[in-house]
Every structure is written in C-alpha cells, then in structure tokens.
Amino acid sequence: GETEEEILRVDVLENQIMDFRMSLVMVCYNPDFEKLKPAYLEQLPGKLRELSRFLGSRPWFAGEKLTFVDFVAYDVLDQHRMFVPECPELRGNLGRFLQRF
Secondary structure: OOOHHHHHHHHHHHHHHHHHHHHHHHHHOOOOHHHHHHHHHHHHHHHHHHHHHHHOOOOOOOOOOOOHHHHHHHHHHHHHHHHOOOOHHHOHHHHHHHHHO
C-alpha cells in the first residue's frame, strides 16, 4: 500500500487471511477430516462475509492497486472455491475479485 490506510488494510488482511488459510489446513490435513468438516462449513459463511465486507466495493483489498496480499487472498479464496464450489458467499464482490485474476 502507498497510503496510511492502504498499509493498514494490507497488514490487517495479511494476518487474517493467513489465519483463514491455517484453519482450512488444520481441517484438511487432519485424520478426522470427515468429523471436522461440518463444523468448518458451518462457520465458513461468516468468515467469507467478513472478507466480503472488508473488500467492499474496492477492486483490490488495499484499494485501487494490486498488492501482495491480494495474491495471498486469491490463493485462499480459490482453495475454498474448490472445497465448496456451491458456496454463495464466493459470488458477489468476492467472485468478481477472483475473476479479476
């Protein structure tokens, strides 16, 4: 980010998206995957709605310009799109974000 606000947005999202990635990893690589999956899917829409609100109407998470955090966000959102293809929260502004890549 170039402005103070963009720098803050990048810092916040970097940490949030890495936590989001780790939560998926902890489920997918767990021997009890089938037992853990329903609880993960239950909380997933709320997490995606938070990311959607954070993105808002911006083209990229920091603002008007692409930053490294957009690449990390794309990767994690794309993994979730493969994990739950029918997820309605991955449409709308998050879906448009994914399409821009």
